[in-house]
Amino acid sequence: MRPIRIAVAGLGVVGSETVRLLRARSESLRQRMGTRIEIAAVCDRHASAMAKRLGLPASVRRLSDPRLLPGLPGVDAVVELMGGLDAPRSLVLASLRQGRHVVTANKRLLAHCWKELGQAAAQGRSRLHFEASVAGGIPILKALDTSLAGDRIEAVYGILNGTTNFILTRMAEGMDPAAALRRAQELGLAEADPTRDLSGQDTADKVSILASLVTGSWLRPAQVNTSGITGVAPEDMAFAETVLGRRIKLLGTLRVLSRAGRRPAVEAFAAPVLIPLAHPLAAVRDEFNAVLVRATSAGDLMFYGRGAGAGPAASAVLGDILALGRELVSGAAPASAPPGPAPVLGESACSFYLRLAALDRPGVLSAVTQVLGGLGISISTIHQPGACGPKHIPIMLTTHPARPETFRRALRRILALPDISRRHTVMRLLP
């Protein structure tokens, strides 16, 4: 078997570490794969300098423009580790269409272009591996796609974003949110612009990938009910921990509500959730990731590890390169399962947490409880911790399980009450 020639696009921390490991572990990879991996080309804005720093031989082509990569002859597979969306999209689609295989860690690309990517791969009869796109070094995607594929996945709950989990961990210890973000940035756990992390969009992308894999049909990131952690205040954390015995985590959630009928019904969230302290996901601290899979036969499975960083991402990329290599050595035809029916979005009843800001006047609490009671929503806990400003005081409450549309109707009425501010925070409780 001739060597498999790859081009690595993007020599940032993950790309550099991938190249380093491919060279350092080349003999062990060859033994496990049955052939050699040969780095034919690297592509990076600073390709020459990076190639020099990595000690690559002169035979490795250096490209600074990824648009030249699809035209490069003699490349079997492209390893895309550039990040971003537009440039990787062009590169990966062109490569797949030309029959080149692709390994990528790019969650945005997968989540936003799932269907296009599948079509391009089918057109080129090429293969696409993307384990590193969700939960870094944790092999959750292959587990869902292979080992658990004979089971029925009922739900997936994941702490999928290390940045926000680090911030929430510090906040649970009493640190101010802005200070927690600065600390994350100092440690290299948050980017200069952390918007996609804090807003939940990064988690939504990963939920989209998990949902598309589980249902066999693309669930767009925009279909994931997304809210970030910017609405989570220190008083929410304190109330959750001390009064409710719960911890707030940004959770990516996929629940398969029904498989009856032609189209499955799913519920997809990327939102902060109040988790019981005894739940295994509540113990996941700092920048760690964890995924809990609920399967009909296997029961609850949990996968835990580092979701980010050069090492874990490169480990997953190497696993993908190895899987690809084995497929090519074995002569296997690429799998081409037809997409399943698109899922419909549903919502299931759940308990809600609500923080309001109210004028400190007699009768406010009674007005709020009247609205909820009038719509048949029963209150579990209600708490008015005292004045927090010159005029408005917070009211925190949790409900017993309620239908989301009923809760939203109640919320609209509550926010229209004269003594209630429009400012508020809503989160769900994990049962």
Add this chain to the structure above:
Amino acid sequence: MRPIRIAVAGLGVVGSETVRLLRARSESLRQRMGTRIEIAAVCDRHASAMAKRLGLPASVRRLSDPRLLPGLPGVDAVVELMGGLDAPRSLVLASLRQGRHVVTANKRLLAHCWKELGQAAAQGRSRLHFEASVAGGIPILKALDTSLAGDRIEAVYGILNGTTNFILTRMAEGMDPAAALRRAQELGLAEADPTRDLSGQDTADKVSILASLVTGSWLRPAQVNTSGITGVAPEDMAFAETVLGRRIKLLGTLRVLSRAGRRPAVEAFAAPVLIPLAHPLAAVRDEFNAVLVRATSAGDLMFYGRGAGAGPAASAVLGDILALGRELVSGAAPASAPPGPAPVLGESACSFYLRLAALDRPGVLSAVTQVLGGLGISISTIHQPGACGPKHIPIMLTTHPARPETFRRALRRILALPDISRRHTVMRLLP
């Protein structure tokens, strides 16, 4: 693609559940695999009665003697779920040699016949899948063999036996060991003869499989340093929890000590270990299993779930059948990595726990500490909780990290002291 015709051997709880799920999920399996699974035959001592109970059509052959199975025409794969060793060994070896693929959950078979099975599969160009043999529904073997195969595995620590973990959980709560075993048997978590579980042999088999997979070369169960939980007494549990802040778990351990030189050096244990209470493995309760993998790039990964029971085992078997089906549909040639060099066994320094029984005479403690000190082993904690019988009192101590051969020399000298009984318990501390 024509359907894949399988024979299921063994219709106990796992076999029956597998057949039930293969039928209930046939359409979803077909979609994910690209072809149908057809149950061509079942084999069981009570094959007719079981086939009737499972509602199998008359076209499914019923065999009561597994020796007839290899001669049966038109079978692509055998799913071996009989348990035991001799009959499955004959069936699986004959099937593989004839070019029939095999899916099995039989850990004893894998652990004790690893090399023979590999040779038979190579001879018949057939495939062998065995995810269910270790940690039931937790997809740990595929993770090690695929996703993590590009990484370097440094260690694997697993709670791999649900029966003993249930018993140790009850003992940590204060239940008497015999009562805990009876409770496990009542709940169907322990067999009538629990010898292989209690003695650590079952865990050693699983360590053997993990080690063979990680090193690429058969590590025999007899090479796994094995001691069961029968030496663990309630006073050990109490001392560990209250004085040391540790919990006793039966751990399967594989550590790769060195990869330098031609042969890797590994350390393999199936033994009770004192784990810090804050360690994630300490939180694994009841009959649950968990595996912690330490990889150079990915860092620490933990996999958690149900290690036993019909559902989890059948989930893993279905995953294997699906993987096999996909391989056959894709036309992939079976992988045939040559076995790696056989590992040499090593031992690394560690802290030890020792419980002695001593006559309550002045100077006993001093004699013990003198032996240890004389060999350069320093003591971390020493405790003499008071008389526990008419003559002998227990002494519990822990050491700082010591070389195992030095510790064993010290132990021999201590047990030869005049006032020390031969009865003793040694366990290791997880760092």
